[in-house]
Amino acid sequence: MLSYATIGVTDLNKSEAFYTELLAPIGAKTLMKMDRIIFIGKSMKEPMLAICIPFNKEEQHCGNGNMIAIAPGSIEKCDELYNKAIELGATCDGAPGQRIPDLFYGAYFRDFDGNKIAFNHFG
Template structure:
């Protein structure tokens, strides 16, 4: 789960990002407020966004990052484009990053609340 400050803005950001990633929308509860997406055809893993449970102000963590696995390099590009089009900030465009391994193809971005996210493909092509 990632904390957010403006729930409606966060849903507007994450819905197109999760669609591009191929994750299915599971639920939204504006009264709580929280929303969730999951892998197609599976209950887990479950990715959630919402206001912090302790009712304190959300602050993005330094050094924390959520990484999503993409099935192709094209998917990495699509997710990154959706993130930027929805108000995300670039932290590293789609590219090979051989410092991790020869086929690591990833992109990094922040959501409107400053949470850092990554989408990566490990396939050779």
């Protein structure tokens, strides 16, 4: 159902380097790159993350309550990718942990522009 989700960034090259290195362990890479938007994922037929300079050329803003969640496939991968995000310069916005017993595990961070991202695992 989901084709891609887009987040606004201020530095396209810095953000591309961050997200491609962060998501490489789950098979993601830059799939399409244009002047102001880059699509990152496993393939154009699977859900992707798009990073972009806002179309209206105004300042990038993060929405309160907006978040993108990425399911890397296991609790261990959630921890691995969360720790990698922090090593790459992201800030913690909720340390890895079980949120709903036996159902939902999450690890939250904010990127350089304040976009909130979660790595999660159901089950």
